[in-house]
Amino acid sequence: MFPIGAVERDTGIGRDTLRVWERRYGFPVPERNSKGERVYSDGQVRILQLLKRLLDQGMRPGKIVGLKESELNMLAQTLQAKQVGENTNPRLDELIECVAYHKTHRLWALLEQTLIQQGMKSFVVDTIAPLVYMIGDKWAKGELKIFEEHFLTRQLTLFLDAVISKMPVNIHSNSVLLATLPGEHHSLGLLMLEGLLRERGLSVINLGTEVPMDQLTQATEQYQVKSILLSFSSAYNTNGLRTELIELAGRLPDSVSIYVGGEGVKRMRKMPAQIFFQKSLQEVADLEF
Amino acid sequence: MFPIGAVERDTGIGRDTLRVWERRYGFPVPERNSKGERVYSDGQVRILQLLKRLLDQGMRPGKIVGLKESELNMLAQTLQAKQVGENTNPRLDELIECVAYHKTHRLWALLEQTLIQQGMKSFVVDTIAPLVYMIGDKWAKGELKIFEEHFLTRQLTLFLDAVISKMPVNIHSNSVLLATLPGEHHSLGLLMLEGLLRERGLSVINLGTEVPMDQLTQATEQYQVKSILLSFSSAYNTNGLRTELIELAGRLPDSVSIYVGGEGVKRMRKMPAQIFFQKSLQEVADLEF
DNA sequence: AAGTTTATTTGTCTAGGACAAAATGTATTA
DNA sequence: TAATACATTTTGTCCTAGACAAATAAACTT
Helix, strand or coil: CEEHHHHHHHHCCCHHHHHHHHHHHCCCCCEECCCCCEEECHHHHHHHHHHHHHHHCCCCHHHHCCCCHHHHHHHHHHHHHHHHCCCCCHHHHHHHHHHHCCCHHHHHHHHHHHHHHHHHHHHHHHHHHHHHHHHHHHHHCCCCCHHHHHHHHHHHHHHHHHHHHCCCCCCCCCEEEEECCCCCCCCHHHHHHHHHHHHCCCEEEECCCCCCHHHHHHHHHHHCCCEEEEECCCCCCCCCHHHHHHHHHHHCCCCCEEEEECHHHHCCCCCCCCEEEECCHHHHHCCCC | CEEHHHHHHHHCCCHHHHHHHHHHHCCCCCEECCCCCEEECHHHHHHHHHHHHHHHCCCCHHHHCCCCHHHHHHHHHHHHHHHHCCCCCHHHHHHHHHHHCCCHHHHHHHHHHHHHHHHHHHHHHHHHHHHHHHHHHHHHCCCCCHHHHHHHHHHHHHHHHHHHHCCCCCCCCCEEEEECCCCCCCCHHHHHHHHHHHHCCCEEEECCCCCCHHHHHHHHHHHCCCEEEEECCCCCCCCCHHHHHHHHHHHCCCCCEEEEECHHHHCCCCCCCCEEEECCHHHHHCCCC
8 A cells, every 4th residue: 555655656647646637537546544645556556557658658648547457458558569560570579588587698699699680770779679668568567577677678778888888989070969858867768879879980978867957058068069869768757848948959059959859759749949859769860960 | 947846856855845844944945936836046956955965864954954055065074074084095086086087998997906906895895885975975065967977877887787797606505685665776785785795605686776565575485585685875765664664574474584774774763673774885795694 | 731729638836734753852770 | 871661853745625837639720
């Protein structure tokens, strides 16, 4: 039995949101403890996690909050079919399997092999990216334990890091700045981008996650970069993002271009004028800086 | 100018706490936007971050919330003197310097050299641990940019990971489970423990961060471990932790021992009877399983 | 089909009170 | 002196019900 704060932590759905959902859609209606405070059940948390996942994919609360668990699972099913349906890469299942038995060695061997076969670009676009999506999906459906998810994510990070650190650096090329804004702590997206761009011979400065805006502007000046790339995972809360991006663009000189990409910004309708939206990794890979 | 939600994210201090501080201690008193909502200044956020740091070290809100920034800085000064005062390891400064110029190569060389010189145990206890503390301290004082902190933390993680993966595995030994509870995402503590324990020939299963309790109990059964070690960083919110630990102990068979350690639990006065509190890495290193 | 206006949906914030868990202070016992 | 038990203060989290603007969808115009 979880108090509302724990539910917020475990689902990523804010306290106020949980309360207002209860008022508006009649779900989730938790029990109350002796103090009169909400206490949520395991099952409710499970459903909320699935809901979060679906909302992150672009669905709307009014349509899905309140549906039965079976109906939500159906939705998740059809959604997954759309996302990785056409990607019939048989290696993906093989890779995911490795986690179940903690086969670190086999995992690395497979990754190495796939990288050599596909080359960096295709490796990132057609293997790592869909793999990351599948991991999130399997977690939301309860098919993967949290530490299995962590294990896989960590191994991917280590592998990419190892590979990237061996790539040659081109000092004379234009520098590209990579970062995520505060609130976004997924670093894999940045690593994928770093791989793609450095393969093209670009000089990349990866600032990492949760970089405050003032430090972004500082770094832009300090390193004299002309392009900034911001990554947003599907879990990112886009509320107020538009305003923030406009402010960022205003603070930077016009000669600096701001690119944004990732599942998290796909669902945004209108992008501010000065911001260049990248709708896929592929597009970034082909980008002319 | 930051709304209260952004301040919560950037400082780790809850919304309700911020409001109740304003009521009780008269700080922080933010301005109001046209909607009548609180908007906090850069400076206020800076002070709040410093406050958080001091509270994490065991100080009490009633004594320090409301003090001037200069007074807080004094407190931080004396506190640091206590923490790393006696540790006159000259290498630490050398290591921290590497971040300022992004000297990855030199950093790794220094780490490698120190590891060989000190051996795993002393390396973890006398170099990595104080280094991690100093990084946090310098960040709180504004002497380190957020991405410099990230860079250093990431490099330490990569280095430890690389070293640990090369250590021999002793299958026949007792297994020890390593994890953090939900809400704690610092993984460096776990890595340090893993290094210490595996050096002693123990078989370690590192589940990673934010492992829900039910999965802890599951894993305990599945892997037939007799010891669980939980790590808590200074940023961990211990509210309600005691109750949680008692529940965990109740769910596990008596033959399983639960150990807890880290800055985050140092400030807890009374530990539940079944839980073994480890007051330092040194103590864990000497622990008889 | 693309842009503009209107309507609906949705998340975040407000106030001031309440209460139990944790920490501190004080008295009592071994 | 040190450990234990009890009383007091401190402190974080949760409560209600309403409000409002930003984001999105729907309707309308060009």
